[in-house]
Amino acid sequence: MSWLTEQATGVALLLHCQPGAKVSKVVGEHDGRLKIALNAPAVENRANEVLVAWLAERLSVPRKHIQLVSGQTSRKKRVLVEGVTMSEARKALDCN
Numbered sequence: 765m766s767w768l769t770e771q772a773t774g775v776a777l778l779l780h781c782q783p784g785a786k787v788s789k790v791v792g793e794h795d796g797r798l799k800i801a802l803n804a805p806a807v808e809n810r811a812n813e814v815l816v817a818w819l820a821e822r823l824s825v826p827r828k829h830i831q832l833v834s835g836q837t838s839r840k841k842r843v844l845v846e847g848v849t850m851s852e853a854r855k856a857l858d859c860n
Contacts (some may be wrong), residue, residue, distance in 0.1 A: 767798040768853055774829070774846040775853045777819075781839050783811040788818045790857055797840065798857065812836060815843075822856045823848050 767778040780794040785801035792799050804814035812832055820827045825847050835841030845853065 766796045767793065768850055770850050771844060774844060774848050775850055776833075777841075777843045777845065777853070779815075779835075779841045779843060781811060781815060781835075781841055783839075788814060809836075815841070819843065819845065823853060824856070 769776045778797045780797040780799045782791065782799065782801045783804055783806040785803050787801065788803045789801050790798065791801050800815065800818075802811050802814050802818070804810040816827055816830050816832065819830050823830075823845055825845060829846040829848075831844045831846075833842040833844055848856075
């Protein structure tokens with residue numbers, strides 16, 4: 765799974781985000797990244813805020829444990845999540 769890697773304190777996710785969807789959800793994989801539809805527009809950082817909140821809820825971690833490392837203004841993002849194992853992340857994001 766190239767979009768999910770283990771880190772010292774958690775996991776790193778490579779994401780392809782699609783803003784403007786009706787519901788935030790995992791869509792599948794796209795170009796080696798996990799594709800996530802977000803129910804927020806890509807204006808004034810709203811899509812990034814929704815992404816962090818959605819990931820925090822799905823992965824059962826506080827928002828402060830999620831760090832958007834790169835891709836703040838891009839659909840391609842790299843996110844670090846502290847306090848989650850690879851198997852927990854796979855399960856929470858409905859990936860086997």
